[in-house]
Amino acid sequence: MTNPAIANKPAANMALYLFSGTLFISAALMFAVQPMVGKMLLPLIGGTPAGWIVAMAFFQIMLLVGYFLAHALSMATPRRHGMLYILALLAGTFFLPLHLAGGLNEQLPISLEILRLLTLTVAVPFIALSATSSTIQRLFTETGHPSAHDPYFLYAASNLGSFAGLFAYPLVAEPKLGLLAQTHLWQGVFMALIVLATGCLLIARKQGAAKIQKAESASAPAVEDNSKVTHKQRLNWILLAFVPSSLLSGVTTHISTDIFSAPMIWVLPLGAYLLTFVIAFSRKPLVSFDTVNQLHPLVVPLVMGLLITNNLMMRLSWATMIFHVFAFSVVALLCHMLLAQSRPENSRKHLTEFYLMMSVGGALGGVLNAFIIPYTLDRLIEYPLLMTLSLFINPAFRKPMTRYGHILVCTSLTMVVGYYIFIKTIAPAVYSSAVGIITPQIIMVDIAMALMFIVMSANIRSAIVGCAAIMFLTEVILPKHLLLIERNFFGVITIFERPIQIEGKKYTARYMYHGTTTHGTQIMEKPYNKTPTTYFTEIGPLGNTFMLYQPKKVAVIGLGVGTINCYSTPDTEMTFVEIDQGVVDVAKSHFTFLDDCTGKTPPRIIVGDGRIEIEKLDEKFDMIIIDAFSSDTIPTHLLTTDALRSYLDKLNDNGMLVMNISNRYFNLAPILAKNAAEIGIYSRTRLHHFEDVEANAEVSRKYPFASSSFWVAMAKKRDTLMPLREMEWVELAADEKLRPWTDDYTNPMRMLMQLYPVKMRGAEEKQGE
Numbered sequence: 001m002t003n004p005a006i007a008n009k010p011a012a013n014m015a016l017y018l019f020s021g022t023l024f025i026s027a028a029l030m031f032a033v034q035p036m037v038g039k040m041l042l043p044l045i046g047g048t049p050a051g052w053i054v055a056m057a058f059f060q061i062m063l064l065v066g067y068f069l070a071h072a073l074s075m076a077t078p079r080r081h082g083m084l085y086i087l088a089l090l091a092g093t094f095f096l097p098l099h100l101a102g103g104l105n106e107q108l109p110i111s112l113e114i115l116r117l118l119t120l121t122v123a124v125p126f127i128a129l130s131a132t133s134s135t136i137q138r139l140f141t142e143t144g145h146p147s148a149h150d151p152y153f154l155y156a157a158s159n160l161g162s163f164a165g166l167f168a169y170p171l172v173a174e175p176k177l178g179l180l181a182q183t184h185l186w187q188g189v190f191m192a193l194i195v196l197a198t199g200c201l202l203i204a205r206k207q208g209a210a211k212i213q214k215a216e217s218a219s220a221p222a223v224e225d226n227s228k229v230t231h232k233q234r235l236n237w238i239l240l241a242f243v244p245s246s247l248l249s250g251v252t253t254h255i256s257t258d259i260f261s262a263p264m265i266w267v268l269p270l271g272a273y274l275l276t277f278v279i280a281f282s283r284k285p286l287v288s289f290d291t292v293n294q295l296h297p298l299v300v301p302l303v304m305g306l307l308i309t310n311n312l313m314m315r316l317s318w319a320t321m322i323f324h325v326f327a328f329s330v331v332a333l334l335c336h337m338l339l340a341q342s343r344p345e346n347s348r349k350h351l352t353e354f355y356l357m358m359s360v361g362g363a364l365g366g367v368l369n370a371f372i373i374p375y376t377l378d379r380l381i382e383y384p385l386l387m388t389l390s391l392f393i394n395p396a397f398r399k400p401m402t403r404y405g406h407i408l409v410c411t412s413l414t415m416v417v418g419y420y421i422f423i424k425t426i427a428p429a430v431y432s433s434a435v436g437i438i439t440p441q442i443i444m445v446d447i448a449m450a451l452m453f454i455v456m457s458a459n460i461r462s463a464i465v466g467c468a469a470i471m472f473l474t475e476v477i478l479p480k481h482l483l484l485i486e487r488n489f490f491g492v493i494t495i496f497e498r499p500i501q502i503e504g505k506k507y508t509a510r511y512m513y514h515g516t517t518t519h520g521t522q523i524m525e526k527p528y529n530k531t532p533t534t535y536f537t538e539i540g541p542l543g544n545t546f547m548l549y550q551p552k553k554v555a556v557i558g559l560g561v562g563t564i565n566c567y568s569t570p571d572t573e574m575t576f577v578e579i580d581q582g583v584v585d586v587a588k589s590h591f592t593f594l595d596d597c598t599g600k601t602p603p604r605i606i607v608g609d610g611r612i613e614i615e616k617l618d619e620k621f622d623m624i625i626i627d628a629f630s631s632d633t634i635p636t637h638l639l640t641t642d643a644l645r646s647y648l649d650k651l652n653d654n655g656m657l658v659m660n661i662s663n664r665y666f667n668l669a670p671i672l673a674k675n676a677a678e679i680g681i682y683s684r685t686r687l688h689h690f691e692d693v694e695a696n697a698e699v700s701r702k703y704p705f706a707s708s709s710f711w712v713a714m715a716k717k718r719d720t721l722m723p724l725r726e727m728e729w730v731e732l733a734a735d736e737k738l739r740p741w742t743d744d745y746t747n748p749m750r751m752l753m754q755l756y757p758v759k760m761r762g763a764e765e766k767q768g769e
Contacts, residue, residue, distance in 0.1 A: 019139070019143075022199075025193050026193055027159065028161040030165065032165035036098070040099075040121075054111050058372035060359070062122075064363040068359075070135050076139060079201075082204060085314060086198060089129075091128065095178075096190060110368065120694075125417070137151040140154060143204055152281055163278065166271055178744035200648050204709055208236060228502070231304075237361065240361065244365070245364070246326075246364075247331060252594075256515070257268065272328060272332070274578055292333050297394060298493040300327065300390065302323070302327065307383075331387065374488065437743075482496045488580065494514075495510065495511075497509060497511065519562030522592070523704060530597055531566070532567065533563060533704065533738070534706070534709075540687075541688050544724065546567040554622065556576045558616065562587045562591060565603050568598065571600055573600055573601060575606065575647055576605045578606070579607070584605055610628050611637065620652045621650055622652055624656075626638055626647075640675065641679050644679055648716060653716065659672065666748065666752060670751065674734040674735055676714050684724050684729040712735075
């Protein structure tokens, strides 16, 4: 007979709210701490996407440890299990409030050093939180609640909490609170969780002695053997968790490297990942399994199509990014629905083991993407590879193939190869460059590609063959103009060259890309081999500063291809600080700016974080230049008032700080003006328009590859910046509504272009002195 204390509706609802709320808060804590710790790491590792991938792998490993702890504790009685879990939470309080336990050890590989640092900082409280889901669900099976026999629906509440914690951080916590306040708030909620978990334990303990009558399941799970879990089932759970976990890292890296690099952009795919768990483990999923199963072989070939024509889609970055997140969500939802269908029926006996196997798969996916692929492959191949492999998981793959299916396989393979040959031979311009206008050739390519994907998606095996062919043709066969692809912790460096013509003469232009952002261009032949290009052109803002001030001692944070070195004179001492050894190697091996443009002495190159290394130098500079991009964003720790003070300490009294803030998504001039005003220094800004160069053929010939750029100059004295007035540099008043950025507080989302559009020349002139 069911215990009346819990069987009546009010008591049952109260118990359900308590257990659901505990899981919700625990999950919210787990996913709020991840971006918070990531922000703590920013000054040490910069804004590279790989830093987040390694951190995400760490949290997946700790999640595995937490599930293993819960599974080990499940061998004890529910009462003892719950008590030991409460002790684990109490142990976590000794590490609160959270703070990084020291700096990076340069003797270790940076990935391992991040793991070490995170382990000392957050491992114990995070492991305790990771044990919450399995433990609380097991305790729920002891309550006598009508749904106690099937507690998996509580997993949806847990993932809703994850979803809430993940988005609450960038939308609420980060804009309102500094890091110190965030850690104290997190500590307070953690203490509240201990109280709630204790309440769950008391309810389960009270009902543990009662005989619980088994309620009929509303939806019987697919696993029939409720007494034993086979090794095949365990491997299946691991595989179904591994694929979406690895894809999560893959799609995050692809989006942030090749499509849209911006702070917190990884929140979107991670949020979609969590949402698929919510849907899959709900009692009544919002999307049917049949719908997801049918979408799967359609979206995967379309993803491959976007990858093969990625350069044509650059102007559609938002739409492209959204589709990649959608396609990833379809694959993840398919895997998670299959997981939910195969969950063990005997929840009391196998619940913790089920979650343990899921976490094993998740951790393996994170480890593969963070520690294996980046050091074994030179390109971002994991995303298309896992997308293709996901097709083997689709239940339709196990069905025998008909004669019609064989025809589709052959047709899809023929169309892919034909499409690739067309792109490489008949339409090389379409393949090799981003096209801003619609041409008949592009329309024809799009029609052919659409037909190809229709054929591929009509049959699961034809989709596999077609996707595999696309992967081989696009990832293995390199374009002739591609000189180098190099991948390391900080991202993917691509070097390629193209023939160009200037006044009828042929030259070779060589480019370096970091992700999707140009980090330098050089014309290899004389007389242009020493000509600064792109953001650094002589007629641009940086050229203004060198012409007017002729600094003798210059420090540059960010090397690129070494273009700034060509402002050296026989009296100049140039120091570059670059965090990525790969960039240093490429600048020396594939470009000649560092050799051809030597000043008083060869340039000094220091490898390390720009701010930290500049602070170490016991000398003063006439000019410090900040050009430290991470794909298309600037690490915020280089822009804070604390950072500005450290730069000023290294400047002469009449020295100047110059910052390149050119990027596609954020206007950083207002916050820099606010930060400068906060510490009592002066600032000016100039937006250089590329159209000025295009409109003048003579100027365009003299300064090839000049790009639009946006710069800010700062100095201790107002008079130091006065000569810039004649070069269209304007003084911007600080926005009183903005809160200055410090090492404790930054709010990059506040500086989106939509909120602070870059003013054009007319508006700037009116806003002059």
